[in-house]
Amino acid sequence: MSPFRIFLLSPAHCGGKRAQVLLNERATFPLAVRLRSTPGVTLGEAFSFLSGLYFRGKLTYAERFSRPPGGARGVQVITTDRGLLAGDARVDAAELRRFGTVDISQEHPGYRLPLERDVRLLEQLKDVEVILLGSVATxxxxxVLLDIMGDRLLFPTEFVGRGDMSRGALLLQAVRNDAELSYQPVAGAVRRGSRARRVSIQR
Incomplete structure (x- = not known):
């Protein structure tokens, strides 16, 4: 086991109905008002609103179990055009709108190049496992990550066969129980499987 562990969180969808609610200039709930003000809101707050249980579970779990080396961020979020950002990085309404216009595809250089740049910095760190909390089925x-990180890129074994809500509930349950999940390398793994046992959802 490596002494250090960094988590990469997949992003929330910034182009859906919840994004429209959050970005509505007439919205008066606190998060929307703060998003339109300086200095904005944290990326974690915005994505937790957009993705609900799933992103909240990923963020809570990563904050609990990350073990970064000195000077590194233990929780980093994949974005559509800014590579990796810390969960507490500040974003405003304009940036969130832009996130929703960029295609997440290896073929899209606006997404791929910033992500490759930041992942190469992670690859240079010694004795660090990188755990992807996100879909490995596609x-x-x-x-992008596997080409650079190789066997050092891991994911939770229990993610296979689960949807987003089930994964979020699983991660929150692990934090409540103070029981870290097991991981396996993405390379060579079976990334799709039969539906896993349901986890009760506690909000």
Missing amino acids: GKYVD
């Missing part, structure tokens, strides 16, 4: 994250 290549939109894995194809």
Whole structure:
């Protein structure tokens, strides 16, 4: 086991109905008002609103179990055009809107190049495991990360066969129980499977 561990969180969808609610200039709930003001809101707050249980579970779990080396951030969020950002990085309404216009695809240089740049910095760190908390069933994250991180890119074994809500509940349950999940390398793994046992959702 490596002494250090960094988590990469997949992003929330910034182009859906919840994004429209948050970005509505007439919205009066506190998060929307702060998003339109300086200095904005944290990326974690915005994505937790947009993705609900799933992102909240990823963020809470990563904050609990990350073990970064000195000077590194233990929780980093994949973005559509800014590479990796800390969960407490500040974003405003204009940036969130822009996130929603960029295609998450290895073929899109606006997404791929900033992500490759930041992942190469992680690859240079010694004795660090990198855990992806996000979908491994498709290549939109894995194809970029795996080319650089190789066998050091891991994911929770229990993610296979679960949807987003089930994964979020699983992560929050692990934090409540103070029981870290097991991981396996993405390279060579079975990334799709039969539906896993349901986890009760506690909000």
